[in-house]
Each structure stands twice: as C-alpha cells, then as structure tokens.
Amino acid sequence: MALLAIAGGAVLLVIVLWDAFETIVLPRRASFRLRLTKLFYRSVWPPFAAAGRRMKPGVPRENFLSVFGPLSLIVLLAAWAVFLVFGFALLQWGFGSHLSSPGGIRGFGADVYMSGTNFFTLGLGDVVPTTAAARILTIVEAGMGFAFLAMVIGYLPVLSQAFSRRESAIALLDARAGSPPTAAELLRRHAADGGSEAMGVLLNDWERWSAEVLESHISYPVLAFYRSQHDNQSWVAALTTILDTCALVISGIQGVPPRAARLTFAMARHALADLTSVLGARPRTDGPDRLPASELERLHAALAASGVTWGSGAACDERLGGLRRQYEPYARALSELLLMPLPPWLPPEGAKDNWENTSE
Numbered sequence: 001m002a003l004l005a006i007a008g009g010a011v012l013l014v015i016v017l018w019d020a021f022e023t024i025v026l027p028r029r030a031s032f033r034l035r036l037t038k039l040f041y042r043s044v045w046p047p048f049a050a051a052g053r054r055m056k057p058g059v060p061r062e063n064f065l066s067v068f069g070p071l072s073l074i075v076l077l078a079a080w081a082v083f084l085v086f087g088f089a090l091l092q093w094g095f096g097s098h099l100s101s102p103g104g105i106r107g108f109g110a111d112v113y114m115s116g117t118n119f120f121t122l123g124l125g126d127v128v129p130t131t132a133a134a135r136i137l138t139i140v141e142a143g144m145g146f147a148f149l150a151m152v153i154g155y156l157p158v159l160s161q162a163f164s165r166r167e168s169a170i171a172l173l174d175a176r177a178g179s180p181p182t183a184a185e186l187l188r189r190h191a192a193d194g195g196s197e198a199m200g201v202l203l204n205d206w207e208r209w210s211a212e213v214l215e216s217h218i219s220y221p222v223l224a225f226y227r228s229q230h231d232n233q234s235w236v237a238a239l240t241t242i243l244d245t246c247a248l249v250i251s252g253i254q255g256v257p258p259r260a261a262r263l264t265f266a267m268a269r270h271a272l273a274d275l276t277s278v279l280g281a282r283p284r285t286d287g288p289d290r291l292p293a294s295e296l297e298r299l300h301a302a303l304a305a306s307g308v309t310w311g312s313g314a315a316c317d318e319r320l321g322g323l324r325r326q327y328e329p330y331a332r333a334l335s336e337l338l339l340m341p342l343p344p345w346l347p348p349e350g351a352k353d354n355w356e357n358t359s360e
Contacts, residue, residue: 002094009090016083020148024155026219040076042280045225052339062231065339069225073159077152081119084148088141089115098131114138119145162216163226169209170228170238176202178347179354180232183244184299185347187253188306196255203260206242207267213239214271218278224338230354234340240331241343243268247323252311269327276330281337283329290328291345299345
C-alpha cells in the first residue's frame, strides 16, 4: 500500500503540474492528451450551456453565461491546489507518516493537514516532520506553494489584458458596423468619401486583431468563454462579420482594397478554424442558410442603395458562396458550442447602435 501511495501521489503531482504548465506557462497549443483542464471544461460547460439554452435569449441569459468563464477559472485553480495537497499527502503517508503531532491528529488526516499547511505556507507548527525524507517533502511542497501562488498572480493579469484588448476592438466595431455588427452596415458606413481608405485601414487592424485572438485564445482557451459587455456582441460575431465583409469585397465589391480583404480573410479564417479545433468543436454544415436567395437579393439592393458597387451576375454570387463555405461551418460550430449567435448579413430593421441606447 505504501508503494501504491507513493506511486499514486507522484503520478498525481506530475499530471497536475504538467497541466498547470501547459495551461499557464506554455505559449502554444497543448498536446498532452491526459489533461485535467480539457476534462474539466468538457465536463462542466455542457450542463452549464444546457441551462443557458433553456433561458430566453437576452440580457438575463448573457448575465448567466458570463459567469462561467471567471468562475470556472477560479474552480480550476482551486482544484489544482487540492490535487497538489492530496498528492503530497499521499507521498508523506507512503514514506511512513513521520510526523510529530502534539495536538493529537493521527493517520492520513495528519498527512493531509500537514500538506495543506505546507502548500499554503501557513507555518502553524502544530504538526512537524521528524525524518529527513519528510523534511525534504515539506521544503519542496512549501516552495511549490510559493511558485503556484506566483504563477496565479501572473496569470490573471495576462488573461485580463488579453480580454481587454479583444473587447476594445469589438466595442469600436459598434459605430462602424452597427449592433449587432453586419457586413452590409459596415460597407454602407464606409461608402462615403474617404471610406475606401478607412476600410483598408480597418481591415488591416482586424487582420492583426484576428492574429492576436488566435494567439491568446490558443494559449489561454478559457478566454473563449469570456463574453462581451452587450448581449448583441461577441468575439465570434465580430470575427464572422469581418469574414463576411472580406468575402463580399473579394467577390466583387469595388472601392475597397482587395489585397487587404484577402489578407484579413486568410488570417480571420485561420483563427476561426484553429479555435474550433482547440475547443473540440466540429465544423457544422447543417442548420439554416445565413444568406438564402431572398436575403441575397435584399443584400444586393441594400448595397446598391448605399452607393456600394458590387459586380452583378451569377459569377459574383458563386464566388461569394465558395468563400462562405470556407468559414461558415467553423463559425456555426463555435456559435453552437459557446451560445454566441452569428450576425445577420443585413442589420435588423430599426436597430440602433449600443451607444445610442445607453441611458443618460
């Protein structure tokens, strides 16, 4: 039993420490199959999302779902700490529980108590090690407790900064593409004099934003569950809107730099596809068509009324359809997984920007 306890404690420590390393420190996609973080989110998010699906879309549901990201992170950090304490307790017990406990704590409970006070560096001194092996374990665990606390302190600001950068761009999109953002509205608001140059700058900015989202969300997948401030905004909707816009430009919209649209399309589609894989979702080709023939005709008419020149004919529509097939299955998968609705191609009638709806 002692050997099993030592082996079990060592394996538990290795699994937890490697999981924490891949989640917090490693700046690339994690490859280790046995991951507590992956198991945790794939076990906890589905029932949470199922409860959200029972709620009517709107502010109450968004408030409910917005709790998951930060709360799940706190629970995950607490779980790591508990597993580490339990792992060191198994090692102490396996090596014979050589502890002096004047307070009367005996058995495996004394090992757990000793491990907890060491890991959280309480230094109470009511249970102390009496052999060299027990003292070495005590020192190692105390040092690991300090290191764990330091990693958490450094991890949380990084998440906060990445989330803030992501949401700043989404907030800026409000005045440029409406609320919710749509490709038609984005093009309409840039159809005036100087709009072509501004659109080129905007697409370049969103190419960089897509790269930053890809890098940050692959390194810290929990950010995908963090939701925007408004119920009609999300990072999935913003990314899809930019892809819609780029697809329109590439398919024949005139007056917008096609090179900027192609580069942004490539980066945004890359981000969408990779994040779908990281979050364990599968591209979905089912579901209602986002742009049926009737909506496509309305889109043509709306762009023409706004002064946007779009090449007519079946060739442009077919090219748009081909581009859509390259990214919409991934957007639909993320939308279904995260409960973040995809944006329409045309703005809802009578829709106002979020800044116009802000109460005085």
